[in-house]
Every structure is written in structure tokens, then in C-alpha cells.
Amino acid sequence: MEYVNKGIDLDDAHRTRPRSELAKVAILRAASELLAERGLRQMTIEDVAARAGVGKSTIYRRWPSKGSLALEAFLDDFLSTQPAVNTGSLEGDLRKALSAWVTTVNGTSTGRSLASLIAEVQLDPEMGFAWRENFLEVVRAQHRQIVVHAIARGEIPSDSDANLVIDMLFGPAYHRLLHGHLGLTQEFVEGDVAMVVAGAKAGAAVLSRH
Amino acid sequence: MEYVNKGIDLDDAHRTRPRSELAKVAILRAASELLAERGLRQMTIEDVAARAGVGKSTIYRRWPSKGSLALEAFLDDFLSTQPAVNTGSLEGDLRKALSAWVTTVNGTSTGRSLASLIAEVQLDPEMGFAWRENFLEVVRAQHRQIVVHAIARGEIPSDSDANLVIDMLFGPAYHRLLHGHLGLTQEFVEGDVAMVVAGAKAGAAVLSRH
Numbered sequence: 001m002e003y004v005n006k007g008i009d010l011d012d013a014h015r016t017r018p019r020s021e022l023a024k025v026a027i028l029r030a031a032s033e034l035l036a037e038r039g040l041r042q043m044t045i046e047d048v049a050a051r052a053g054v055g056k057s058t059i060y061r062r063w064p065s066k067g068s069l070a071l072e073a074f075l076d077d078f079l080s081t082q083p084a085v086n087t088g089s090l091e092g093d094l095r096k097a098l099s100a101w102v103t104t105v106n107g108t109s110t111g112r113s114l115a116s117l118i119a120e121v122q123l124d125p126e127m128g129f130a131w132r133e134n135f136l137e138v139v140r141a142q143h144r145q146i147v148v149h150a151i152a153r154g155e156i157p158s159d160s161d162a163n164l165v166i167d168m169l170f171g172p173a174y175h176r177l178l179h180g181h182l183g184l185t186q187e188f189v190e191g192d193v194a195m196v197v198a199g200a201k202a203g204a205a206v207l208s209r210h
Numbered sequence: 211m212e213y214v215n216k217g218i219d220l221d222d223a224h225r226t227r228p229r230s231e232l233a234k235v236a237i238l239r240a241a242s243e244l245l246a247e248r249g250l251r252q253m254t255i256e257d258v259a260a261r262a263g264v265g266k267s268t269i270y271r272r273w274p275s276k277g278s279l280a281l282e283a284f285l286d287d288f289l290s291t292q293p294a295v296n297t298g299s300l301e302g303d304l305r306k307a308l309s310a311w312v313t314t315v316n317g318t319s320t321g322r323s324l325a326s327l328i329a330e331v332q333l334d335p336e337m338g339f340a341w342r343e344n345f346l347e348v349v350r351a352q353h354r355q356i357v358v359h360a361i362a363r364g365e366i367p368s369d370s371d372a373n374l375v376i377d378m379l380f381g382p383a384y385h386r387l388l389h390g391h392l393g394l395t396q397e398f399v400e401g402d403v404a405m406v407v408a409g410a411k412a413g414a415a416v417l418s419r420h
Binding site: 041115116118119120121122123128131132136137140161163164167168170171172173174175176178179180181182187188190191192194195196197198199200202204205207209210 | 251325326328329330331332333338341342346347350371373374377378380381382383384385386388389390391392397398400401402404405406407408409410412414415417419420
């Protein structure tokens, strides 16, 4: 496919867009595969370019660093496994969201990628900013809707702090993923959810009460 | 001080012991300082030996790697800031334990060392084993006593899972330390404690109920 005609062809934009989009998809897929296979430390831009069939400059034009590319590749993959939930109850929503997370990360290459990206964040402050902005805030915004819905249903007090509820649900899960001291079992998921539901229903997530 | 007399002098052992103990203390102190000043990645065994005034071989005789030395240095420092608590109530104990942790790590070099050690654990599986055995399990054993005492006082059901309660308390705190998305504020401490107390008192930490 060639783009010789540089005149006023309205189809031009539509024809060229797919090519750069296809390159982007190929780069992100290659980065995602290499991240899963080798981990962030052993993944190189050269390898990603070779596998995606593009030049290195095509990658650097869009992503300033290996970390930013790995992060975008990971985010796309990860989000596709974490659907928005709306089961009709706080308990059902929290269980579904935490179960989806555990299924995705427990003993999988996605889980190892997540852990290695969090490790990178500790060692590279610039990556920390991108991590919070492009990964954590995207996932958390989705999860906070669970609390918004529970408030709308009247299950928990209207001034419950959504951030606290979400940290109480996912904090212990990240803790077990990163430290590996105990398993991300079904029993853990049920216990974690029960603790958060009981606390939120008792009004413990209303910060002004403390 | 010289040890010329190699005969049966009962005081001999007592005189020589302090020397190796002093070296150990000096090495751990030097490692602790360098870890705080530079972080694990920039700390070298050469620097530790120079600052402690010992040869590198003295260090390698006791610690097989930089990671194992950093971990022991960190553990000694860290534990001294985390006293066992026994205030007479579950709420008081959880608040005191979490507050001590937050005071020690929030915006401090100890907090940065803790984060960099956790990062290292993700990248070095051998270190992960030592981390769980020599750091996490030591701290957790102390914290589990809080749950044991609450059960003994009849505040929470006797079959409450101490590991779950401790993960629910500290997991969200580690989560904020490592991701940096929200602060380790006094408000957070109070909310976290209130959530865990309400959940545990409602029996949500009894795993067999789920």
C-alpha cells in the first residue's frame, strides 16, 4: 500500500491512520509479550522493535523510555481483564472486582509484570508519576464507582471515603502479591471482602467520625 | 589490647568476644547509614567496609551478599522503632502499632529503604526468602499478638484469623507507601483502624464463616 497522492484526497487521512495504528498495536503487543517473557529489566527497545517489525525511532517517537512503553503495554492488557462491575450490592461488587484482580495476577506472568513495574516505580521517581497517572488512577477511578453505587443504594453512609474503601480492599491483596508471605486464596478474598463490607456498613469509612 | 597469652586463661573468651561483636555492630551501623544515605542500589560492600574500618572479607565471612547485609542492618534499626504494644484494647493496640509504623516510614530515609528493599525482593527471589523469614515474619509475629490479646479479652471471636487482621491493617499502609497515590495521614490511620476494628468485631475475620 503506497501513499503517493499528496493532494486533497479526503480518504488519505483514513488510509494513513490505520498504518500508524497498526504499528502502535504491534509495538504494544511485542512489548507486552517481552515483558511477560523476560520481565522489565531484561526487555530492551531493540527487542521490541525487532518483534514488532518497526524501527527503534518509531518507538522512541511515541514513548520516551522503556518504562513508559512497558507501562502502556501493561495497562492495555491489564484493564481488559478488569471489567467494570455492577452486581447490585457492595459485597457482590467488591468480591467480583477483587476476584478479577486475583485471577489476573495470582501466579501469572501478569502478576510478575505488575510486581516488577511496582519495583521499578521505587527506583525511578519519573516512572512513579506516570504509574500513578496512567495506571493506578485509571484502575482506581473504576473501582471507586463501586463505592459511589453503594452510597446511591443507601448501603453505606453517603460521606464514606471511596479511596479508603478501595485501599482497604486492594491494599492487603497487593501486600500478599509483593511480599509472598501468604497466598491469594479464595478464603483470603472472602475474608478481605467481609472485613471491608462490615467496616463500611458500620460507617468506619466516614473519615469525619474519627 | 593484645592477646599474647594463648594458655588456659578463662578470661580469654570474654575478652575476644567483644572485639568481633564490636566489628559486627560497626558493620551494621555503617550499612544502615549507607542504606539510608544512598539506597540499596548505590551502596557497596567496599563502602561499608571502609566506613566500619574492617576488611571486606570480615563482612563476607558473615553476610553472603549486599542484600543480606542490608536486610539485617535494616531489621535491627526498624525493630527498635516498633515496640510491642499492649494498651488494653484492640483499637488502642492497632492504632499504636500502625502509628509507630507510619511515624517510622512516612517521608523518612527508613521509608525509602523499606521501599527499595521491597523492590529488590521483586527482582531477586533469593532475597525474597530471607525477607519473609528474617524481616516480615519477625514483625508479623509481634503484630499477631495484638489479635491474640483481643481474643483473650473476648473482644473478637476466638477463631478470628490473625494473619487476615494484620494484612487488613498494614496492607493498605504499605500500598500507600509504595504507590504514593495518597498520604499516610493521621486521618488514614484512624480510618484504617476503624475499618479493621469494625470488621473484626463483626466476626468478618473468622474465615470458616465465609
